[in-house]
Amino acid sequence: MKITLPEDEIMEKGHMACLGCGGALAMRYLLKALGRKTMVAIPACCWAVIPGVFPYSCLEVPLQYVAFEATGAAISGIEAALKAKGKKEGTTVVGWAGDGGTLDIGIQALSGAVERGHDVKYVCYDNEAYMNTGIQRSSATPKGAWTTTTPVGNTRFWKKTNKKNIVEIMAAHDIPYTCTASVAYPEDLIKKAKKMKDIKGPCYMHIYAPCPTGWKYPPEKTIELSRLATETCIFPIYEVTYGKYKLNKNIRDEKKKPVLEYLKTQGRFRKLDEETVQSIQHYVDDEWIKLKKKVECFGEEK
């Protein structure tokens, strides 16, 4: 059989993730890349319950569950302790959090951890809402989305603001490596995770992790949807290495799909009006052009 990923399964079966969970796939790929000499800190998020109840766990790496806003601080503490004990060499320290624990409540600790330059890897699996507590909106929720705190109703009460661009915020911290990745492209995700492992310094990875439960789509479409997100340029796959931008999946203009194709696959965008769909299209187009300009201006030397 053609196997394009490392074979070792460090995430086991029997976990509590929903059917078709993008977050479960994301963790499976990350651990394949990083290997068993990895220490993980997980705050409150879906992944705090996915491994199962005490005394069971689906992850075969040392793992600390931490308070919601504390991921950045936890990985700083783990790294410092490993250094103090002379055990840091060869061990990767990972903070694994959802979008809430990264963009909202956890942003302070994340910013602090990367600013201090700890040799830690922060990975956010983005399912675009506070899924574990029941699909409430977060700053990563895209414009127009239904959530339980933006339940549309008959007053167009969907999320009004665009997704907070945490990837650019991290790039602005001048850290060695920032990137996006998607469960649709595991080879790319694994290559980037291995790159992060070899860099000594703070790295950030933002993984697109669809949620059938919260986005209201049939679970078998998770990978199809992830591909569509990149093909519409809603979720570009790129990396920033020591300030140099590189587009990993360049979508040529003639191949770029309209955002409506993506929006109509999910129940959370069901009641959107024409005006909002247009504004989403403009926003995605503008962000895509901005990104391509950054690649042009700050790209690697040819």
Next chain:
Amino acid sequence: MKKVLSGNAAAAYGSKLARAEVISAYPITPQTKIVEKIADLIAVGEFETEFVKVESEHSAMAAAVSASLVGARTFTATSSQGLLLMHEILHWASASRTPIVMVNINRALAPPWSVWADHTDTVAQRDTGWMQFYCESCQEVLDTMLQLYKIAEDKDVMLPAMLSEDAFLLSHTSEIVDMPDQDMVDDFLGSFEPENIMDVDNPMSFGSLSMPHQYFYEFRYKIAEAMEIARSKILEVEKDFEKRFGRSYGGFIDLYRCDDAEIVLVAAGSMSSTIRVAIDELREKGEKIGLARLRVFRPFPIEEFREIAKKAKKIGVLDRSFCFGYEGAFFTEIKSALFDIDERPIVKGYVVGLGGRDVTLDVIHEIIDDCQATTDTRTEPFKWIGLSR
């Protein structure tokens, strides 16, 4: 070796002597001199430690807990607002059974802004499962820090501990401190070798989800049990410390002239020194007054207070804090400890020194006079001293 040290410097040197491996702290007046001194010691190569200059107190305690679970001896320090900010993680620390030692500078809570001495900050943490000690002198700060690592890291205790010193009155006041030799401290403390640590060769998960029927209730019972075991450990360590270093503080309660005292004052922190002076003055005049300085608040010294109640006719409890909607915390807890004994002395409460209001000799004399005049506490169980009316 004798040095002139402030309370803050004593705390910094305490962490150095204890060989704290990871220090994560955020500056806050009046604790700033602790982190600055630690930074100085690192900068001149005298202290080898990982100092994580976190971006908030909440992160300070979170980093300390995580570091402790990797097997590092950790230290942090804070005060008032900072202590409150880390409150969530204080519970996390004790339930994770991480023997972190923290120095807290007792400072009033805002608003209004106040940087002066007040015990409300630590009293508000009495439910967190941390052991809690109050110090009166800079020497005691240094000595207690070393004792706390030994007690906290005992494999049957494994609970975090906080040590309090009053803002400015102790933190910025210099006294002569006898610093023990590093070798003697190494021999006393040893290294931190916990049983369960984060280890890539033995992967485990720390802190998973627990259902109502299994085993949350049992885990909480284990903490309660550990606090009880801590009682005997506190006294054992006190004895051991006295044998090695020649100093003792009486364990849970530091008794001063209580043997034949008719009135016993209970207080914590730096105001105890003022009370000693008042007692000496009154003893000259033949009055039988004593001081029971509350040194350990958690675990609460129930038996020790029952012993005092056997001989004292009146107990005046000074609280440098207040629990709104009821009374001062020390006052309530002492009464509760005496509930089950047959003959109880009169116990009266006094609220003093909030926001750093000076607890002078006059204040102490006023309290003693009031105590002497009190015959029953039904109508006025406690009094706010020095209130401008």
Next chain:
Amino acid sequence: MPDEYEIVYKTYKDLPLSPIAKGKSLVFKTGSWRTMKPKLVLENCKKCGICWKYCPDVSILIVDDYPKIDYNYCKGCGICANECPFDAIVMVEEDSK
């Protein structure tokens, strides 16, 4: 009959110091969640590896170079069937043969 992965703590004294989990999630047979199940049509299988790659529940094993579904854990999400380019996996009702 107790599962080989099951861990029971009789009294509080048997518990570890704090909630430290050492057991495996293999104790949870998530196959019981299914309402639809994947059925392999191996005649069409080209051994491309895509189904194995995209299973969120690690329930596609490689046996004799072909995929094999671990029905003890497969939740029936349908990603494998949806991604297979060769119609070598179809989703059928859980109760069907």
